[in-house]
Amino acid sequence: MTAVRGRLLSFRRAPVEPGDTSSYDHIPDGLLLIADGRIAAVGAYADLKDRVPAGVTVAHHPDGLILPGFIDTHIHFPQTQVIASYGAQLLDWLETYTFIEEQKYADPDHAAAGAAFFLDELLRNGTTTAVAYGSVHPQSVEALFTEAERRGAGLIAGKVMMDRHAPAALTDTAERGYADSKALIDRWHRHGRQRYAVTPRFAITSTEAQLAAAGTLLREHPGVHMQTHLSENHDEIATVRRLFPTARDYTDVYDRFGLLGPTSLFGHCIHLSEAEMTRLSESGSVAVFCPTSNLFIGSGLFDRAALSNPARPVRHALATDVGGGTSYSMLRTAGEAYKVLQLRGQNLPALAAFDLMTRGNAEALGMADEIGVLEPGRWADLVVLESRATPAMRHRMMTIDGDLEEELFVLMTLGDDRAVTHTYLRGEPAHRRDAEG
Ligand code: GUN
Ligand code: ZN
Numbered sequence: 518m519t520a521v522r523g524r525l526l527s528f529r530r531a532p533v534e535p536g537d538t539s540s541y542d543h544i545p546d547g548l549l550l551i552a553d554g555r556i557a558a559v560g561a562y563a564d565l566k567d568r569v570p571a572g573v574t575v576a577h578h579p580d581g582l583i584l585p586g587f588i589d590t591h592i593h594f595p596q597t598q599v600i601a602s603y604g605a606q607l608l609d610w611l612e613t614y615t616f617i618e619e620q621k622y623a624d625p626d627h628a629a630a631g632a633a634f635f636l637d638e639l640l641r642n643g644t645t646t647a648v649a650y651g652s653v654h655p656q657s658v659e660a661l662f663t664e665a666e667r668r669g670a671g672l673i674a675g676k677v678m679m680d681r682h683a684p685a686a687l688t689d690t691a692e693r694g695y696a697d698s699k700a701l702i703d704r705w706h707r708h709g710r711q712r713y714a715v716t717p718r719f720a721i722t723s724t725e726a727q728l729a730a731a732g733t734l735l736r737e738h739p740g741v742h743m744q745t746h747l748s749e750n751h752d753e754i755a756t757v758r759r760l761f762p763t764a765r766d767y768t769d770v771y772d773r774f775g776l777l778g779p780t781s782l783f784g785h786c787i788h789l790s791e792a793e794m795t796r797l798s799e800s801g802s803v804a805v806f807c808p809t810s811n812l813f814i815g816s817g818l819f820d821r822a823a824l825s826n827p828a829r830p831v832r833h834a835l836a837t838d839v840g841g842g843t844s845y846s847m848l849r850t851a852g853e854a855y856k857v858l859q860l861r862g863q864n865l866p867a868l869a870a871f872d873l874m875t876r877g878n879a880e881a882l883g884m885a886d887e888i889g890v891l892e893p894g895r896w897a898d899l900v901v902l903e904s905r906a907t908p909a910m911r912h913r914m915m916t917i918d919g920d921l922e923e924e925l926f927v928l929m930t931l932g933d934d935r936a937v938t939h940t941y942l943r944g945e946p947a948h949r950r951d952a953e954g
Contacts, residue, residue: 518550518551518552518557518569518570518573519550519551519573519576519897519944519945520548520549520550520551520569520573520574520575520576521548521549521551521575521576521578521583521897521899521941521944522546522547522548522549522562522575522576522577522578523546523547523577523578523579523581523582523583523901524543524544524545524546524547524578524581524582524583525542525543525544525547525549525559525583525584525891526541526542526543526544526582526583526584526871526891526921527541527542527559527584527585527875527876527890527891527892528540528541528542528868528871528872528875528876528877528890529541529542529876529890530876531869531872531876531877532866532868532869532872534866535866535867535868535922536922537868540868540872541868541872542891543921544559544560544561546561546562546563547559547560547561547562547583548560548561548562548565548566548569548575549583549891549897549899549944550565550568550569551897551943551944554669554896554897554943554944554945555893555894555895555896555897555943555944556891556892556893556894556895556896556897557893558893559891559892559893576939576946578901578938578939580903580905581901581902581903581938581939582901582902582903582904582924582928583891583899583900583901583902584871584874584875584891584899584900584902585645585875585876585879585888585889585890585891585895585898585899585900586643586644586645586646586875586888586898586899586900586940586941586942587642587643587644587645587847587874587875587878587900588644588645588646588647588847588874588875588878588879588882588888588889589639589644589646589647589648589836589837589845589847589850589878590647590648590782590803590805590834590835590836590878590881590882591648591650591744591782591784591805591807591834591836591837591838592647592648592649592650592836592837592838592839592842592845593615593649593650593838593839593840593841594631594632594635594649594650594651594652594657594661594674595618595619595621595622595628595631595650595651595652595657596615596618596619596839596840596841597631597634597635597638597839597840598618598840599614599615599618599840599841600839600840600842600843601840601843602614602840605814606750606752606814606815606816607749607750607752607753607814607816607841608721608750608752608753608756610814610841615840616683616684616687619652619653619677619687620652620684620686620687622651622652622654622656622657623652623654623656623686625656625659625660628652628654628656628657628659628660628661629660629663629664631657631660632660632661632663632664632665633664635649635661635664636664636665636668636670637948638845639670639845640668640670640940640942640947640948641934641937641940641948641950641953642845642846642847642848642933642934642937643846643847643848643900643901643902643934643937643940643948644845644847644900645670645888645898645899645900645940645941645942645947646670646671646672646673646879646882646884646888646898647672647673647674648672648673648674648714648742648744648782648836648882649661649672649673649674649675650674650675650677650716650718650744651674651675651676651677651716652676652677652687653676653677653678653679653683653687653688653689653694654676655676655697655700655701657676658674658675658676658701658705659701659704661674662674662705662708662711665710665711666708666709666710666711668942668947669710669942669943669945669947670710670898670942670947671709671710671711671712671887671888671896671898672710672711672712673711673712673713673714673742673882674711674712674713674714675698675701675713675714675715675716675742675744676694676697676698676701676716677716677717677718678694678698678715678716678717678718678723678727678730678731679694679717679718679722679723679727680694680722680723680724680726680727681722681723681724682721682722683722688722690727691724691726691727691729691730692730694717694727694730694731695727695730695731695733695734698713698715698716698731698734699734699737701713702715702734702738702741706738706740706741707740710896712741712742713738713741713742714741714742714743714744714782715731715734715735715738715741715742715743715744716743716744716745717731717743717745717776718745718746719745719746719747719753720745720757720760720761720767720770720771721753721756721757721760725761725774728770728771728773728774728776729774731743731774731776732774732775732776735775735776735778735780736775740780741780742780742781742782742882743776743778743780743781743782744781744782744783744784745771745776745781745782745783745784746783746784746785747767747768747771747783747784747785747786747789747804748767748768748785748786748787748788748789748793749784749785749787749788749811749814749816749817750787750814750816750817751788754767754788757770765792766790766792766793767789767793768789768792768793768796768797769793769796771783772796772800777796777797777800777802778800778801778802779800779801779802779803779832779883780883781800781802781803782802782803782805782834782881782882783797783802783803783804783805784805784807784836784838785804785805785807785810785811785816785819785838786804786805786806786819786824786831786833787811787816787817787818787819787820788817789804789820789823789824794823794824794826794829794831795829797831798829798830798831799829801832802831802832803831803832803833803834803881804819804824804831804832804833804834805833805834805835805836805881806819806821806833806834806835806836806854806857807819807836807837807838807841807842807850808835808850808853808854808856808857809837809838809842809843809844809849809850809853810837810838810839810841810842810843811857812853812856812857813841813842813843814841818857818858818860818861819854819857819858819861820861820863821833821858821861821863821865822861822863832880832881833881834873834877834878834881834882835847835850835851835854835870835873835874835877835878836850836878837850844933845934846932846933846934847874848874848928848929848932848933848936849932849933850874851865851870851871851873851874851929852929852930852931852932854870855870855929855930866922867922867923867925867926867928867929868922868925870925870929871925871929875889875890876889876890877889896942896943897941897943897944898941898942898943899939899940899941899944900937900939900940900941901937901938901939901940901941902928902932902936902937902938903936903937903938904924904927904928904932904936906932906935906936906938907931907935907936909931910927910928910931910932910936913927913931914927934950935950937950938950938951
């Protein structure tokens with residue numbers, strides 16, 4: 518058994534508005550008891566301290582705010598050296614930078630080194646679960662799952678399927694993409710904490726035969742996820758229209774091949790029609806909001822209010838989309854999400870943002886019974902935040918007298934990896950900020 522003490526924050530449901538105090542549990546001096554990597558008990562330190570077995574040292578974070586580890590629902594593992602590439606919008610950005618860099622992941626040594634960096638970077642940002650795209654090469658995903666398993670992290674990942682409109686070194690075929698994906702599913706899906714996501718990159722780089730193969734994989738393996746991109750950029754949408762002239766719209770391209778559903782994650786979803794939002798809603802599909810990427814690549818502004826229309830609500834999640842995105846930090850991502858929604862005349866209350874980064878994203882993955890909340894039975898994946906991590910944060914916090922929502926808003930507006938003091942996987946330390954050289 519291990520034990521972690523500090524201020525605990527965990528959400529019960531999506532907050533409906535600022536001040537929705539019944540949406541979360543906040544325990545000023547709390548204790549988590551952890552057995553076999555899972556939370557065994559959670560409560561006030563005073564109530565639980567007698568249950569700490571003799572010989573177990575309590576990891577105490579007197580100034581720390583402890584939350585479930587952050588969940589990033591859309592990130593590209595082979596793009597750690599694409600991030601911060603200058604001056605292009607989506608289709609040029611893919612050709613100029615991304616399709617060059619991803620070719621390096623044919624080399625298992627490059628992939629293994631990349632996987633170690635990737636996991637380090639997630640953990641130093643407090644992200645304990647990520648939904649990741651590999652490259653087209655199955656060995657990229659093999660390297661990523663191997664590294665995640667070694668560290669005790671649970672990832673959802675898939676090899677990209679791409680059989681046209683990309684360099685020959687980056688394409689598979691419908692048959693090969695199917696067979697390679699199937700072999701990875703057999704080897705890694707529900708192997709320990711790992712989960713597989715069938716990953717047709719987007720409609721432009723897959724033939725109808727390949728999209729059909731992706732649909733077959735989903736039908737043959739109930740419970741695997743599906744991830745792709747949808748309606749990110751106007752040139753992309755026009756190209757999809759040309760390539761699939763009989764489809765009603767972009768969403769319908771995926772719908773025809775059985776790719777919509779409650780385990781399907783659609784990155785971006787910026788320029789959707791009413792009909793498309795209705796189909797996403799009916800099918801229980803998830804729209805993934807990637808604010809730093811949408812700003813950086815100049816794609817557009819996610820319309821959270823339209824997607825949330827109670828007449829046809831679309832489930833949604835929050836993600837970094839590195840390397841189109843510009844930060845591995847979910848705190849920075851939430852801060853930029855706030856700004857994107859401001860430009861739409863909308864809002865992102867701090868409670869909603871922190872719910873999304875934890876419980877909300879877990880629910881979008883259908884995994885809220887595993888991660889994202891501090892409740893018995895869940896994996897003890899934790900992030901410890903320091904609200905006074907930088908001079909600017911300390912200075913701002915001087916004006917805040919114990920108001921949790923104001924503190925959370927400072928964290929998401931000014932915070933980043935510097936505000937993450939510790940990360941735990943399965944109750945074991947996986948990152949300590951002050952140990953970094
Ligand atoms: N659409 C197809 N591939 C990609 C990608 O790698 N990044 C982003 N942002 N959009 C895409
Ligand atoms: Zn992406």
